[in-house]
Amino acid sequence: MNQPASAYFIEERHDPNETHTLAVLVQNEPGVLARVIGLFSGRGYNIESLTVSETEAQKHLSRITIVTTGTPMVIAQIKNQLDRMIPVYQVVDMTQTRRSIERELAMVKVRGQGEHRVETLRLADAFRARVIDATTESFVFEITGNTDKINQFIDLMRPLGLVEVSRTGVAAIGRGPEGM
Amino acid sequence: MSDKSHDPNQMTGAAMIVRALIDHGVTDIFGYPGGAVLPIYDEIFQQSEVQHILVRHEQGAGHAAEGYARSTGKPGVALVTSGPGATNMVTPLTDALMDSIPLVCISGQVPTHLIGNDAFQECDTVGITRPCTKHNWLVRDVNDLAKVLHEAFYVATSGRPGPVLVDVPKDVQFATGTYHPPRKSDVHRSYAPRVKGDAAQIRKAVALLAGAKRPVIYSGGGVINSGPEATKLLRELVEVTGFPITSTLMGLGAYPASGKNWLGMLGMHGTYEANMAMHDCDVMLCVGARFDDRITGRVDAFSPGSKKIHIDIDPSSINKNIRVDVPIIGDCGNILGDILQVFKAEAKKPEIKNWWQQIAQWRARNSLYYKKSNDVILPQHAIQSLFEATRGKDTYITTEVGQHQMWAAQFYGFEEPHRWMTSGGLGTMGYGLPAAVGVQVAHPDSLVIDIAGDASVQMTMQEMSTAVQYELPIKIFILNNQYMGMVRQWQQLLHGNRLSHSYSEALPDFVKLAEAYGAVGLQVHKPGDLDGAIQEMISVKRPVLFDCRVAALENCFPMIPSGKAHNEMLLPEQANDEATAKAFAGGKALV
Missing domain, CATH: 3.40.50.970 (Thiamin diphosphate (ThDP)-binding fold, Pyr/PP domains)
Structure with missing residues (x-):
């Protein structure tokens, strides 16, 4: 077996990557999102999706939902690194609890005429996508669902005249009566 | 109103x-x-x-x-x-x-x-x-x-x-x-650092410690940060268990260098006995250290047969580089106290005579050996002389970064915490001189010495002016080899001895420079003059720049070569050209 040239090359364990959705409750103060994003870029973690909005205005709380990938060791690091930031209240691994619902909203613009237009509408109906704008040669659909469903819908629209897509990123919440 | x-x-x-x-x-x-x-x-x-x-x-x-x-x-x-x-x-x-x-x-x-x-x-x-x-x-x-x-x-x-x-x-x-x-x-309601360790984890740790055959305690800067109580408890734990103890660069002084269980510093330039004990131990107790890459060497060959207990106040330090078996999150003073209490109540000192015999054999390799000379001052000798001259005095040591820093860590014995100020994590050349200014402000009557290199010290030399203005009698002890010594060492070991830009063609005359600042300049070339000059430096109650001319091409050993494990150290007596070439083959990429 070849000896790696440097300790820096063997550090990587070849555990398979996992995708995790993290819900991060933060104090809504200037720069808090920059802190979170800076942590990911500074330490070389991945962001697949990021959703952020104030959720409790009186308490100045915002909720950040991050979808990230990494080995189990890296995911644990990400959670610990987030948790030790001063304005972070809580980090919950929605994937680990396995009792969470994930949703994303996308707006999908499709341009086409004739048979394509009919087919587009039929598929949209099957995916429960709503028409929120229409012209004689285009539709804008609104679709919600998990990431896979939206990816699938977008793939189907591509040959039918897909123009552009705007997605919100994933929001997640735990099942059952308990809060996070 | x-x-x-x-x-x-x-x-x-x-x-x-x-x-x-x-x-x-x-x-x-x-x-x-x-x-x-x-x-x-x-x-x-x-x-x-x-x-x-x-x-x-x-x-x-x-x-x-x-x-x-x-x-x-x-x-x-x-x-x-x-x-x-x-x-x-x-x-x-x-x-x-x-x-x-x-x-x-x-x-x-x-x-x-x-x-x-x-x-x-x-x-x-x-x-x-x-x-x-x-x-x-x-x-x-x-x-x-x-x-x-x-x-x-x-x-x-x-x-x-x-x-x-x-x-x-x-x-x-x-x-x-x-x-x-x-x-x-x-205070942010979201910020609540955990201080107290989990009781169940502490019991698990004590059980491991009590059953250990080949234990080692590996302590770090966290013990010193935790305060005097943590230091006291660490010393007591060593006493109660009889375990050998090593420490990171940042942790020096928490356990006295003169203590009988002391193995010396571990890591890239640590002692052979410390690194071998880390590699061969069956139970490792890490207190307030973070398994930094300078400590672990090759990660997948790091202490392969041991159960690891890790005490750290920062949860993100746990399992960052090395997977541990018993993590305990909290303040190490607090947790050491709990461990001691449980250990004293429920366990007795494990029998580890064979382990100490093994350690004695490693010690006998004398990994800090260097060959003294009558003609030229060896940097290791200079630090040893400085240590002897200041032993028992109220002394604080700061350093810059490079070979002199490692030699200081190896050859200056620290008996108490807070006496050793060095840039460990970032490795900031130019740290030591201004740090000495700060130390002297805090301790006006103590002896404050910056062990420096000729390259590092020039990065923040201007603070001599501060020292003179506030009458801070700091001593800048420069091991002057005219090279960026550690850079040169790596170029020699890893880059075919092509010494690219690691030689200072034009150094200032440090004696005149000291005088220009209104400080005192001393220079010494000969080993025979060293002790007298050091005495003079100590007795002067003004800032001193001490230009100690040392052997130019001395390397810092022992050393764990890049990509190698703790038990693959290169010792000074083995460091001939062929062995070094072999040990460092293909390791260029290591920082």
């Missing part, structure tokens, strides 16, 4: 800053004035409780504050202006973050209405310092200032200590608002 003009808590933002410093027991700060902090300097001028030390460069203020903090256990405070003042603080802030040093930096900022306008001496200070502070704040309203300042001190000193920065626009310094003294509610 009440008359606010008689309310003693009504004051300007600038006055609040000085008041907050006083309320937090700050007696000395390090800084450099400029346009955006003039109101604060005006307040400083009109009081005498806080002494301000004027440095020559903001980086010097930061390192001086670090030295002050490390030698006292109290937070260090730096005051700088906006723009370049703040950007010059980036190195010390990062240094303090890596080494967990409590530092409070107050920076001036352009007035609020000019922020974002590319105003004169404006920079995005909180943006720039976000990744190099534990936390930072931009204060836009004078009525938030008191709360933020108190929170800043709390965040810097609690949990895993670290640097914080408070950026205060000039109009906020001028504005009048309400001050309040520190109170508990001044």
Whole structure:
């Protein structure tokens, strides 16, 4: 077996990557999102999706939902690194609890005429996508669902005249009566 | 309406800053004035409780504050202006973050209405310092200032200590608002560092320790940060268990170098016995250290047969580099106390005579051996002489970064914590001289020595002027080999001895330079003159630049070559050309 040239090359364990959705409750103060994003870029973690909005205005709380990938060791690091930031209240691994619902909203613009237009509408109906704008040669659909469903819908629209897509990123919440 | 003009808590933002410093027991700060902090300097001028030390460069203020903090256990405070003042603080802030040093930096900022306008001496200070502070704040309203300042001190000193920065626009310094003294509610509700260790984990740890056949204690800077109680408990634990103990660069002094269970420092330039004990142990107790790459060497061959217990106040240190079996999160003083209590009640000293015999064999290899010379001063010999000359004195040692730093760690024996100030994590050349300034401010009557290299010391040489101004009798002990010694060593070992830009063609005459600053210059070439010159340096009650001319091409051994494990150390007697070439083959990529 070849000896790696440097300790820096063997550090990587070849555990398979996992995708995790993290819900991060933060104090809504200037720069808090920059802190979170800076942590990911500074330490070389991945962001697949990021959703952020104030959720409790009186308490100045915002909720950040991050979808990230990494080995189990890296995911644990990400959670610990987030948790030790001063304005972070809580980090919950929605994937680990396995009792969470994930949703994303996308707006999908499709341009086409004739048979394509009919087919587009039929598929949209099957995916429960709503028409929120229409012209004689285009539709804008609104679709919600998990990431896979939206990816699938977008793939189907591509040959039918897909123009552009705007997605919100994933929001997640735990099942059952308990809060996070 | 009440008359606010008689309310003693009504004051300007600038006055609040000085008041907050006083309320937090700050007696000395390090800084450099400029346009955006003039109101604060005006307040400083009109009081005498806080002494301000004027440095020559903001980086010097930061390192001086670090030295002050490390030698006292109290937070260090730096005051700088906006723009370049703040950007010059980036190195010390990062240094303090890596080494967990409590530092409070107050920076001036352009007035609020000019922020974002590319105003004169404006920079995005909180943006720039976000990744190099534990936390930072931009204060836009004078009525938030008191709360933020108190929170800043709390965040810097609690949990895993670290640097914080408070950026205060000039109009906020001028504005009048309400001050309040520190109170508990001044802290983010989201910030609650864990102090007490989990009882079940502590029991698991004790069970492992009690059953150990080949144990080792590996302690780090966290023990020193935790305070004198942690040091006392660590020593007691070593006594009660009879275990061998090694330490990181940052942890030197927590266990005395003269103690019988001491193995010496571990890691890349650690002793053979320390690294072999780490590699072959069956139970490892890591206290307040973080399995840094300079410690572990090759990660997948790191201490393969051991159960590892890891005590750390920062959960993100757990399983970052090395998977451990029993993590215990909390303050190490607190947890050591609990471990001792359970151990004393339920366990007895394990029988580890065979292990000590094995360690004695490793010790006999004498891994710190070097060949003395009558013609030229060996750097190791210089440090040993310095150690002998200062033994038993009230001495503090700072260092720069490079070979001299490793030799200092290897050959200077530290008996107490807070006596050793070095840039471990960041490896900042130029740290030692300003750090010595800070240490001397905190301990005016002690002997403060910066063990320096000729290259590092020139990075912050200007602070000699500070030392002279404040009559701080720091001793700068320069091991002058005319090279960036560690760079040269790596070029020799890894890059075919092509010494690319590691030789200083034109060094200043350090004796004349000292005299130009109004300090004392000494120079020594011959081993026979060394002891006398060191005595002279110690007896002079003024700042000294000591130009110690040492063997130019000496290498720092022992060494764990790149990509190798602890049991593949290169010892000095093996370090002939062929063995070194083989040991370092293909290892260029290691930093």
